Amino acid sequence: xxxxxxxxxxxxxxxxxxxxxxxxxxxxxxxxxxxxxxxxxxxxxxxxxxxxxxxxxxxxxxxxxxxxxxxxxxxxxxxxxxxxxxxxxxxxxxxxxxxxxxxxxxxxxxxxxxxxxxxxxxxxxxxxxxxxxxxxxxxxxxxxxxxxxxxxxxxxxxxxxxxxxxxxxxxxxxxxxxxxxxxxxxxxxxxxxxxxxxxxxxxxxxxxxxxxxxxxxxxxxxxxxxxxxxxxxxxxxxxxxxxxxxxxxxxxxxxxxxxxxxxxxxxxxxxxxxxxxxxxxxxxxxxxxxxxxxxxxxxxxxxxxxxxxxxxxxxxxxxxxxxxxxxxxxxxxxxxxxxxxxxxxxxxxxxxxxxxxxxxxxxxxxxxxxxxxxxxxxxxxxxxxxxxxxxxxxxxxxxxxxxxxxxxxxxxxxxxxxxxxxxxxxxxxxx
Ligand code: SF4
Numbered sequence: 001x002x003x004x005x006x007x008x009x010x011x012x013x014x015x016x017x018x019x020x021x022x023x024x025x026x027x028x029x030x031x032x033x034x035x036x037x038x039x040x041x042x043x044x045x046x047x048x049x050x051x052x053x054x055x056x057x058x059x060x061x062x063x064x065x066x067x068x069x070x071x072x073x074x075x076x077x078x079x080x081x082x083x084x085x086x087x088x089x090x091x092x093x094x095x096x097x098x099x100x101x102x103x104x105x106x107x108x109x110x111x112x113x114x115x116x117x118x119x120x121x122x123x124x125x126x127x128x129x130x131x132x133x134x135x136x137x138x139x140x141x142x143x144x145x146x147x148x149x150x151x152x153x154x155x156x157x158x159x160x161x162x163x164x165x166x167x168x169x170x171x172x173x174x175x176x177x178x179x180x181x182x183x184x185x186x187x188x189x190x191x192x193x194x195x196x197x198x199x200x201x202x203x204x205x206x207x208x209x210x211x212x213x214x215x216x217x218x219x220x221x222x223x224x225x226x227x228x229x230x231x232x233x234x235x236x237x238x239x240x241x242x243x244x245x246x247x248x249x250x251x252x253x254x255x256x257x258x259x260x261x262x263x264x265x266x267x268x269x270x271x272x273x274x275x276x277x278x279x280x281x282x283x284x285x286x287x288x289x290x291x292x293x294x295x296x297x298x299x300x301x302x303x304x305x306x307x308x309x310x311x312x313x314x315x316x317x318x319x320x321x322x323x324x325x326x327x328x329x330x331x332x333x334x335x336x337x338x339x340x341x342x343x344x345x346x347x348x349x350x351x352x353x354x355x356x357x358x359x360x361x362x363x364x365x366x367x368x369x370x371x372x373x374x375x376x377x378x379x380x381x382x383x384x385x386x387x388x389x390x391x392x393x394x395x396x397x398x399x400x401x402x403x404x405x406x407x408x409x410x411x412x413x414x415x416x417x418x419x420x421x422x423x424x425x426x427x428x429x430x431x
Contacts, residue, residue, distance in 0.1 A: 003021070009385050010291055016401055034156035034157045048411070050381075052380045052381065054377065055378070065420075075361040077428050081106075081108070084102050085345065086345075087111040087341055091393065094413070094418050097419055101418065108313070110308055110325055115348060117289075119265070120252075127270050133399055137283070138161070138162045138168040142248075146252075146253075150188040163180075163251075184255060198238065204228020211235050213272050215235055248283070285396060295392065308325075330357060337362070338362040341365045357375045365418070381411060385403050387405065388407040389415075
């Protein structure tokens with residue numbers, strides 16, 4: 001059977017032109033997806049846990065969904081400060097239930113944003129977001145900047161769908177008409193096809209933004225001969241390219257948000273874009289990683305007013321990144337239970353945080369064994385959104401997309417499992 005217009009649930013591009021061919025419950029062909037998406041979709045039914053598992057001494061034993069859900073609800077109800085973490089690779093409907101449950105429990109809910117583009121959101125809260133849809137970029141942008149990111153490897157179809165290789169309404173021959181500037185600390189695959197590659201010394205982003213802003217403002221006289229390894233001559237050339245573009249689109253990744261300077265880097269980037277908008281049209285978009293991390297920020301914000309790291313222990317929503325973010329709570333050994341949904345902190349969090357996770361009752365909701373599995377006491381497998389579950393996800397430019405399903409493997413969705421845990425929590429807290 002051929003399934004057309006499927007949505008790839010891997011990265012924030014959320015490519016919605018995927019064709020999947022299935023025979024029974026096996027995927028036999030995937031068209032249009034990149035290597036990352038193809039791998040996820042082709043192996044859709046492989047490596048899944050068959051059912052919930054629970055700790056049994058040093059090993060594991062099989063459990064029923066009823067038993068695992070009862071256990072998860074009990075763990076959360078017994079906790080004084082439960083942490084509900086993850087949420088970036090699941091459907092918006094499950095994220096909404098997670099927020100409601102965190103509020104009823106008086107716990108903390110945080111998404112993977114706090115370890116990727118959290119600084120971007122802090123900067124946007126300070127100085128605004130001159131954004132646009134990816135469709136605008138495709139149709140109008142004649143100058144693209146990728147700063148601290150490598151879409152060729154991390155978002156492989158970004159350039160073919162929206163920038164360098166994508167013809168648009170006002171760019172009939174995109175590859176020749178669009179210019180590309182790449183700024184990074186090393187020569188990446190993306191940098192190798194750039195019209196200008198700007199190699200900066202690690203940690204030099206803020207200084208380079210400040211120098212570019214000064215040049216754009218007509219104060220190049222204050223810029224020294226080199227800034228963070230970049231010559232003044234190259235900076236002036238880039239500033240001129242940016243000013244003379246008809247429509248510029250600035251994309252950036254965790255190479256900027258997690259470099260020294262963090263949200264101040266992004267704030268300086270936004271202010272550069274602001275300066276450039278005095279001459280021509282410029283926009284800025286964070287390259288988001290997990291396919292629905294943007295959705296977690298949207299759902300958390302419209303439900304609580306805050307985009308991530310929301311703490312309900314005061315009976316109202318409270319947000320203070322650095323204090324209420326998952327890494328900080330775990331490092332301080334503050335939470336006494338943890339529910340992890342659709343993420344793999346075991347592969348990314350500092351050792352100190354993982355040691356605390358192993359010392360408290362931790363429940364993982366995830367389709368397959370991951371690096372986080374050994375840190376947990378219970379794992380509940382669920383359907384994968386975009387494969388055997390449908391739902392809502394937000395693309396990196398904030399456009400909501402309905403993610404469709406093409407297999408039925410019999411697993412409950414994240415929304416169903418979290419909904420059942422939430423029902424049990426409600427029975428006790430709101431009898
Ligand atoms: S670019 Fe991202 S969303 Fe598109 S096919 Fe590749 S992994 Fe999937």
